Amino acid sequence: MEEIKPPPGGTDDGGFPVSLDKRPGRARTDWVVYGCTAVLAAAFVVWGTVWTDNLSSTAQSALDWLLANLGWLLVLAATGFVIFSLWLALSKYGRIPLGHDDDEPEFRTVSWIAMMFSAGMGIGLMFFGAAEPLLHYVEPPPGTDPAQSERAIETAMATTIFHWTLHPWSIYAVLGLAIGYGHYRRGRTQLISAAFAPLFGRRRAEGPASKLIDSLALFATLFGSAASLGLGALQIRTGMQEAGWIETLGTTVLVLIIVVLTICFIASAVSGIARGIQWLSNTNMVLAALLALFVFVAGPTVFILELLPTSLGVYIQDFGEMASRSGATGGEAMDTFLSDWTIFYWAWWISWSPFVGMFLARISRGRTIRQFVAGVIIVPSVVSLVWFAIFGGAAISQQRDGLDPFGSGTEEEITFNVLSNLPWEAITAILVMLLVAIFFVSGADAASVVMGTLSQRGSTNPSRWIVIFWGAMTGAVAAIMLVIGGDEALNGIQNITFIGALPFTLVLILLCFSLAKDVRSDPMMQRQDKGAEVLEDAVVAGTERHRGEFELVTKPATDPPPDDQPPR
Template sequence: MGMTDHGTDREPGHGAPPGNEEGRPRTDWVVYGISAVLALALIFWGAVWTDNLSTVAQNALDWLLTNVGWMFVLAATGFVVFSLWLAVSKYGRIPLGQEGDEPEFRTVSWIAMMFSAGMGIGLMFFGMAEPLEHFVNPPPRTDAPQSEAAVETSMATTLFHWSLHPWAIYAVLGLAIGYGHFRRGRKQLISSAFAPLFPKGRGEGPAGKIIDILALFATLFGSAASLGIGALQIRTGMQEAGWIETLGTSVLVMIIVVLTICFILSAVSGVAKGVQWLSNINMVLALILAVFIFLVGPTVFMLQLIPTSIGVYIQDFGQMASRSGATGGRPMEKFLSNWTIFYWAWWISWAPFVGMFLARISRGRTIRQFVAGVIVVPSVVSLLWFAVFGGVAIRDQQNGKNPYGDGSPEEITFNVLSDLPWAGITAVVVMILVAIFFVSGADVSSIVMGTLSQRGSTHPTRWMVIFWGAVTGAVAAIMLVIGGDEALNGIQNITFIGSLPFTIVLIVLCVALAKDLRDDPMMRRQRKGEEVLEDAVVTGVREHRGDFELALRPSSNDTAADGEDAFDADPFDRDVGKS
């Protein structure tokens, strides 16, 4: 999956479409320097004082969950409400581009690219593990373990984590970047989306640099979390296939090194078609695997899960969105930290990367089309995916084969596959899928970090991409090492802590986007038209006692001059006529 762009570093200018004028990338030494120093300091800390970093991270996580965990819970649902409101409101017809621009990609291709951008590696890792975990150990204060009711709760909880909420987070950032870049002509930087809140409408200066640093760090931790999760699953798959005997940390580090080298080579090669080709192969492999499991697994049970999951998800939405330690105590806090809040942190950390990619491929779409495509389509794919993969895992557990084992998420997938035909082949396919999903996505995330480091350049220099690729691998290794035997815990702790500041950025971004849209030329024309029409009606009622009609006619030269004075402040407003 490659990412190209028509964008440039033009200053905002009446929404002029960005051209193709980008010159040699210029490094922002403040953004890059501060981010690089802090990232390298974290790596050094984890390498030299591993136990100390692990203790500090755990203590910080405990404090944050107790004191600000509520903000993650509220913010995630707030993003869903905000994005859906934009779609159904009058702002929904505003295009991401100039009026009259046609969508750059056909709808089918647009949807396919959206799916490849989002969460392929997560779907592979948690596709069977999460529904089975919630079936065996339901969320606190819900149902009895492994009961019939627990099936419904497990599927509803899984969909809660993987449908509307993550894609609404991506949609908010994608809308802000796409609107500012294609309609307002701003730089392709996160800070540029805050232009309406800054003096003179520019997202530059110290505040803008802080925003880009936080976005860069969020992307770094999100990519590292994906790399760590992928390494865990590949290591387990290698053991299941008999390729390795132990599951030591050294094996994880070797896998991370190999994957890091692969995605760095992919990112700097410039062979976008090759990466896209690999991504397409991966999508076909994922579809084949899903169809195979659907046919050899409990097919009717999977189909029955689809309407059941939708109904229970809608029914329990309010309850799931309001879960907090206030009502569930310590067990609820542990559940939230391991699942809900971890997911919200992970999705938020991926928002800069996925949001920029979604913005790039959505030029010419209206806000309504964007929100519908970005939220609804992937949510349907997630529903079908978890009905198949989660359904086969739950039914396997109900049949007494215990694929849950000791509860290790990275082992559950291979435990389930071992109970199906062709287990050796499917295990290898899963490892290939995880590896390519990561390589085809991480190359773009390293380019995004280069973009943020080099003033919005869509083609950052190779050394910059290589640097952030290597740092991503190192941070992933530190995440896994500080987790010790529970490697996933280390990933969850660092991801949450690293994503918290960017959560605040996203909340403020919603304010900036709302202000930007309210001042959109299309909205100004609409308000002006309403004012002109209202004035005309009032005048007609007063002067003609309601017996009048409105007509359009050419204005006189004097009136035309007055109209130019009134509307030349913004060329978009010239479409407004006089009655």
């Protein structure tokens, strides 16, 4: 078992490690971070099992208060992360590599994109791909357009793209950059708390504050992963009913699905990153591409093609309006919309950010900040645009034609309703369930490994027992989320996800300031600044001495070496 550690002698906050020294060592559990978070998670599971109704009402009351008083924080922070990520990439800091100046990328670009996309939001695309555009078309955001009008199509697609492109991936990029830069460039551990060394100083960043930061990250990761498992279980259960495999949609079926998925992703997690995540990610990308191609060809092809530029154009045009939606102008209807959609998404992405960001950092050594941001933000955003144009376009087109894929308006049913109006319904329904299962397994095994990393002082290879523990706890928390939601299981997922993500939002905001301070003192930037200063001084001196007629040359230094150094 190997753990990447700083080189002998360590580095200061402005230093640059000579090498990343890999030494064999046993993963050491941080009993404060692991113990406190494990106890809280176990208490949540017991609370939900024994006093289900009490947990449900308490969660709803807490959510109502938080949305009324702190919902604005998530709205502002999410857009702030977009601005910060793009600024880093487009500025002079974009040339800084995540590693030594001569490091090469560890993974091929295709595999790198497949892994980050699958781990980032694959299961969400399957769940909401057809559902969200159609729901916004039938029930547009408050104060926008009449339901099921031509203008409502544009608003529905723009709102969906707003939720699934720049904002979520910028959240991931902030944390991924902070961890990847600090680990591969500065020689720090892969703990989120280690990225705060530039802001708090090394001693404070390794003190009690670090325990709190890593505990919040661990807590958010647990609940974000559980939310994804809950969504996957809901869609698989609906698919099983559509295929005629089950007759009822009770919670017992959901729990059984969660148990099976949990066992699968734990087995994948302990198999290792190369054999597990990479293989599953590549396989799922091919299957997802085949499903999208089928819907594109069998569905309203021309309408989908026309929807692509329209969606992008309206998204750009309405970006400011969508980013500024709040209850201050929309009243109670807008508050409800934001809590059901925008704020839930921002909370979900933030709760996913510890494990997705750490995972992205782990697979991105050797890439520059600019390459990282381009790969993490632009590529998945383009794929999301195409995905929602295909599935959302098919759903909206069918609704306009009177086929009513909207049905009862339940998110997990809409995808299957759309596929039922296309050929090969039975095959595509099974493929959807398979994709959801693999997307979750490939994402959750990454999450369980990252939770192990957070629990064991940044170990890149956490012990199997702790990976298994967090995998099992993810399944238990997901089951409780669904149970407390009752008939509206998705509500239980939304409530708990927001409560779990809000504290970590503050961590991400502070992380932006820490990362900005870190890159300013990067050795590459120092060399560049020093070079510019020396060049400017030389030009000034040449202009003064030679009236502008001069040339700059380099030659060996003629001054004798210091007494403690031999001559060259």
